[in-house]
Amino acid sequence: MKLNYKILWIDDQIEDYIDMGIKSELETYIESLAFIPTVECFENGNLAEESIKSIKYDLILSDYNIEGTNEQGDVLIQKIRDGGIFTEVLFYSAQPDFDSIAKNLYRDRVSFYSLIGDEGFKGFKEKTVKLIDHTVSKLQELNNIRGLVMAETSELDNIVEEMLFSFLSKTNEKSKTLKEYIVEIIISSSQGNLKQAQKLNDLDTYGLVKSRIFDADKKSRSINKLLELLELKESVFVEFYKNYKTDVLDTRNDLAHAKSDVIDGVEYLIISKKGEEHPIKFNQEHCILIRKNLRNQTDILKRIKEILSSHIN
DSSP: OTTEEEEEEEOTTHHHHHHTTHHHHHHHHHHHTTOEEEEEEESOHHHHHHHHHHSOOSEEEEESSOTTSSSOHHHHHHHHHHTTOOOEEEEEEOSTTHHHHHHTOOOTTEEEEEOOSTTHHHHHHHHHHHHHHHHHHHHTSHHHHHHHHHHHHHHHHHHHHHHHHHHHTSOSHHHHHHHHHHHHHHHHTOGGGHHHHTTGGGSOHHHHHTOTTSOHHHHHHHHHHHHHHTTOOOGGGTTHHHHHIIIIIHHHHHHHHOEEEEETTEEEEEEEETTEEEEEEOSHHHHHHHHHHHHHHHHHHHHHHHHHHHHHO
């Protein structure tokens, strides 16, 4: 899942939901949880089946009477379940007897909603929001949020490395200055690996950036130095290293070693720092903040990468 939240929506009259603003309201709600929303709409059940085989969705919304198939929705979901996919599903219908039909259609992780009545569409949106909350709550368990942070920070590490590769591959004074800076910060913090560090100047660009002793902290400090060399003074780049360290590196390190505990009925993350334990409330607000920070730093790095590309080309 990472920072993306994906919904598959099957309805041959999906334009009605788009015109009523329901689709955009759901996307806005997902954004408020600090996820990147993707709502893929299909008017044809057969096409939806093919998409489900190749894409992992977090929620499936479907009209019970699916256009483009000779089957009702319960047959489609059985096919999905038989394929080993257990995504939450919401079936809805405006047919008068749908409540009666739904009572006889129990399936694991499948919900039903009748659109009958003046409040039908409003209730449908509220039901969908509750299901989004339900699926997100599972992802906010410690092991899941830890996995999300590890996956996202690994992606950020890759972006940082790509930028350093491209900048250092150019032969000019600024790239030379940056390489000297990288060697300097590695040597200064590598007394235990001094012999290895002293050979850094002899490495090519790939060997330097991939060096085991050139860790994520030093790489982000190098990006900060790169911003100085390019004289980028936009407010978003001010104190890049300080903010990146707090929002990404410290968060990753804290979660890597954190444990969960319940104190007075409230779940806390117990983070160990310098031999002391620091409890932090582990709730939805905390998880949203973690995702927002990761998204923010991802956007900043992508912006730097675009600027760097224009400087090099």
